[in-house]
Each structure stands twice: as structure tokens, then as C-alpha cells.
Amino acid sequence: MEKRKKVAFYTLGCKLNFSETSTIARNLQDEGFDRVDFEEVADMYVINTCSVTENADKQFKQVVRKAMKLNDKAFVAAVGCYAQLKPEELAAVDGVDLVLGATEKFKLADYINDLSKNDMGEVHSCEIAEADFYVGSYSIGDRTRAFLKVQDGCDYKCTYCTIPLARGISRSDELQNVLKNASEISKQNIKEIVLTGVNIGDYGKGEFGNKKHEHTFLELVQALDEVEGIERLRISSIEPNLLKNETIEFVSKSRTFVPHFHIPLQSGSNDILKLMKRRYLREVYIERVNKIREVMPHACIGVDVIVGFPGETDEHFLETYHFLNDLDISYLHVFTYSERDNTEAAEMEGVVASNVRAKRSKMLRGLSVKKRRAFYESQLGTSRTVLFEGENKEGYIHGFTENYVKVKTPWDPELVNTLHQINLTKIDEDGSVRMEFASALV
Structure with missing residues (x-):
């Protein structure tokens, strides 16, 4: 029986990239790959790039060098925003074999043959106008929270921003599909879902440049609040002109959306x-x-x-x-x-x-x-709910309250991915907040 190949991923940039990396990884696992940590020797390394930071090219080269040091025969693929904006530049980096643009990144498996190295990076990228279809995604398995993508692209023309050039027009997932993904996440014992997208307040625009909103962002929030098994929902970045009073009021009374x-x-x-x-x-x-x-x-x-x-x-x-x-x-x-x-x-x-x-x-x-x-x-002296993370940092476990106060308590593996009622007591030297347990919730 043929040995399964190993693939490792490195994600630069935003929560949206994390959700898409996770989806690409699950697709490759379905194609017979085993996902391993980026620090491990793998047959293929996939780098999901970002165009927002000034050092995007420098960061990318460092990550490629790291992969080549681990295995100089490994196949290296670049996807994501920088891969759409500057594909030839990335393809010229020593060690890179494949560069996929905005429409191709979710079809990575289709472009892989025998994983043999190329003399020069092979580029498959589209005109950004062709990125008019929607691919839903969410991250799972690597954190106590999941990033759920609900929207992609942007129709705004902010004078400093390349994201419309890298991701195309604003388009959204169908409401039923978002709810299905949220339900799948909740069954994985993940306690918190963060809604993500390029311009999530613009949620509801369909595919193929359809400017009509099938649903509003408020309707999305109301529907997600009904999904069984989700403890917490968090809205990531949202434009002030699209954050309506009705949404703010709904969140204030919501079962799951956090303040x-x-x-x-x-x-x-x-x-x-x-x-x-x-x-x-x-x-x-x-x-x-x-x-x-x-x-x-x-x-x-x-x-x-x-x-x-x-x-x-x-x-x-x-x-x-x-x-x-x-x-x-x-x-x-x-x-x-x-x-x-x-x-x-x-x-x-x-x-x-x-x-x-x-x-x-x-x-x-x-x-x-x-x-x-x-x-x-x-917030000191108040009672809040904390969700603990999975990392042991110098003998402490950290977590975030519903209103995003970072708290710490001595490390206890039993606390990982659990929710607890706590009292916030004092601010520590490192800026996080000490706490006392009130009661366990879950």
C-alpha cells in the first residue's frame, strides 16, 4: 500500500486566511495527505500569503527558507493574496514550485502531480474579475475557537487597499451553508466561533457580481444565534457604516453573541x-x-x-x-x-x-x-465567563472573557477548552488579569 504523503501549512495574515488554510488542508486530507506541523519534515509545504504587511515578500522568503531547511526536496506551493497580486515575484523565489491565485487556491490538489521539484515556480492565476464565485471555509482542529468565513471580496474602493485586487468583488455564502458549517463546528466540541470575511457587514450579496442582498448581516446574526451547541459567537472586524443599531441591540440581548x-x-x-x-x-x-x-x-x-x-x-x-x-x-x-x-x-x-x-x-x-x-x-471586581486556551505559557493557562479581557491562572490541563464563571481580581505585571473561580459552566 502506498505511503500517505505529509503536508504542512504556514498561514500569514488574517483570520480569513486561517479559515481558508484549514479548508484547503481538509481537502488535501481527503486526497490522501496527512497534515503535520510546519516544524516537521513534510513532502509538501503550503504557504498562505498576505498582502497587507509591508514585509510580505520578506516574510514569504523566510518561510520558504525554513521549509527548504526542513526538507530541500519538498514541494512548495504559495496561495493567497500575495500570490494573486505578485505571482511572478513569488514564483521566482528559490524553492517555490507552484503559485496559485484567488480562483485556484481551493483546487490545489488538481495541480499536484508527483510532487517533484520544478526548476521554476509554475503560476496559475486569473484576472481578479474571474473570482466571482464563493468557496465557504472554516478553521478547526488547531484552536479552541473556529474562524467561520461568511463573506469574501470587497466592493469598496479605499485608496490604500489592495484587497479588492487580491480577492475580487464582494460575495457571500448562502445562509443555509453558513448554518450547516456552524453546526459542523459545534459538533467538534469547539466552544467559540469567530465570524470572518473581508467586509462581513456587507453579507448577503450573491455570486457572479449579484449586488442584491439575499439576506442582511442582521438576519445572519439572528439565524446563527439559533444554532444548537454553540456557546459563543464573536463578530470580527465590521465597518462602522455597516454596523447597524439593530445589530448592536440584538447582540446585547443575544444568547451566544459576545459583547x-x-x-x-x-x-x-x-x-x-x-x-x-x-x-x-x-x-x-x-x-x-x-x-x-x-x-x-x-x-x-x-x-x-x-x-x-x-x-x-x-x-x-x-x-x-x-x-x-x-x-x-x-x-x-x-x-x-x-x-x-x-x-x-x-x-x-x-x-x-x-x-x-x-x-x-x-x-x-x-x-x-x-x-x-x-x-x-x-472590569476588576466583576464576574465574567472565561474560555481557556490550550497553551502552557511559563506555568500559566490563559483565556479570554466574553468581553475580551485576557486572564491567567496557574496551568491545569483539565481547564483547556472549558468555560468557567470567574471573578476578575487584579491586573498582573504582564498586563493580563488574575482571577478567582466562581463556578464551572461546562
Whole structure:
């Protein structure tokens, strides 16, 4: 009997990539491959790439080198956003055998023959306009939570972003299929599902560029709340103009949706938001935060912000800083602007010097530490539910409360992937929160 081949995966980038890697892995397991860790010797290494970070090409080369060090005869395939945007560049990297674009990545098995190395990377990529069909996916088996993809692509034309070029038009999974996937996940003893996509608030657009919404995001949330066996549902990043009051109110009363929102802002200056071609002004953002606080005072609110965008003066940056400082939010994800080929912003005047970008980024990261600390302090003395992760970190097990407070307690393998009622007691030196058990839930 022929020995099963081993395949290992490395995922760069977002939660959406993790869900897609998992699905590609399950497809290959059905084709006779055994999945192993990336640190192990494998017959094939698959790298799911990201185009968002400035160091995408550098990161990719490092991962390929790592794979070649483990097994210099292994077959190396690149998929994902960077593979769609710069396929020839990836194919030229020493050791790469196959590069698959947006429409081909889920058909990886079709492009593999005998896994013998190629002299030059073979490219199969499409014009992005051809990426008009939807492939559902979810991640499972490698975490205590699963990432469930509900939507792909984006119809927005933000001037700094390459994602529409890498992933195509906005399109969604059918509601029944999302519910089926959620049900499958719940049967695997996974306690938390994170909804993911490129622009999930735009959920409901069908395939083939059909702009009509078959369902709304609110209807998706309401239907998922009914799925048996799911303990927790978490909404990942959602645009402020698409996060409606009805959704916020539903989450506040929901059985399973947790009080945690991650809402991209990108800039606290209306001048810069207009240059970015965002679809809201800062006033809308304030309304969303106030609405969440009104119905869920204890909710965690995370914010994406970009510093150093072309045309961002010191005054614009300080406007953003003070806007965020005054806003009742919980943490920031800070991105330093970097030029992207084929985007409007890359051609704009008013380029901000890289040392100024770095300084502004450092200031906002400092503000984020302050905001998170204040949010954690506001939660001390309260009773919450924690879901414990699976890792032993220096003798401690960590977990997250429903409103995304990171807690720790001495390591106990029995706690992995269990939910417990706890009391939050004090903030530790590492920034996580100490806790006392109230009662076990599961």
C-alpha cells in the first residue's frame, strides 16, 4: 500500500486566511495527505500569503527558507493574496514550485502531480474579475475557537487597499451553508466561533457580481444565534457604516453573541477619511461607540487606525490622537501606512517621512496600552465567563472573557477548552488579569 504523503501549512495574515488554510488542508486530507506541523519534515509545504504587511515578500522568503531547511526536496506551493497580486515575484523565489491565485487556491490538489521539484515556480492565476464565485471555509482542529468565513471580496474602493485586487468583488455564502458549517463546528466540541470575511457587514450579496442582498448581516446574526451547541459567537472586524443599531441591540440581548466589537476607524480626521475614500465620517463612528456603550457598558471595542497616510499633517495626526483619547474604546490595532502598487494613495502628494510615521505609530501604540489598562481596570471586581486556551505559557493557562479581557491562572490541563464563571481580581505585571473561580459552566 502506498505511503500517505505529509503536508504542512504556514498561514500569514488574517483570520480569513486561517479559515481558508484549514479548508484547503481538509481537502488535501481527503486526497490522501496527512497534515503535520510546519516544524516537521513534510513532502509538501503550503504557504498562505498576505498582502497587507509591508514585509510580505520578506516574510514569504523566510518561510520558504525554513521549509527548504526542513526538507530541500519538498514541494512548495504559495496561495493567497500575495500570490494573486505578485505571482511572478513569488514564483521566482528559490524553492517555490507552484503559485496559485484567488480562483485556484481551493483546487490545489488538481495541480499536484508527483510532487517533484520544478526548476521554476509554475503560476496559475486569473484576472481578479474571474473570482466571482464563493468557496465557504472554516478553521478547526488547531484552536479552541473556529474562524467561520461568511463573506469574501470587497466592493469598496479605499485608496490604500489592495484587497479588492487580491480577492475580487464582494460575495457571500448562502445562509443555509453558513448554518450547516456552524453546526459542523459545534459538533467538534469547539466552544467559540469567530465570524470572518473581508467586509462581513456587507453579507448577503450573491455570486457572479449579484449586488442584491439575499439576506442582511442582521438576519445572519439572528439565524446563527439559533444554532444548537454553540456557546459563543464573536463578530470580527465590521465597518462602522455597516454596523447597524439593530445589530448592536440584538447582540446585547443575544444568547451566544459576545459583547466585543472590532470597528475600523483608520483616521480620526474627516479630511483624511475623505482622502482614503472611507464611507463614513468620524461623527458616525462616535454614534456607533455611544450606541454600544448605551446597551452594553461592559463591551470591549477595538479600533483599527492607520498613521502616516499621504497628506496627514501633524494637525491631522493630533486630531486622530485626541479623538481616540476622548473615545470610550478598549484597544487599538495600529498600522503604519505603506505604499501599495496599483493603489490611488501610492500616487498621492504629501508623502509622510518614514521616521514621522514610526513616531506617530509609537504614540498610538502607547495610547492603546493606556486604553486597554483602563478597560481592564473597569472590569476588576466583576464576574465574567472565561474560555481557556490550550497553551502552557511559563506555568500559566490563559483565556479570554466574553468581553475580551485576557486572564491567567496557574496551568491545569483539565481547564483547556472549558468555560468557567470567574471573578476578575487584579491586573498582573504582564498586563493580563488574575482571577478567582466562581463556578464551572461546562
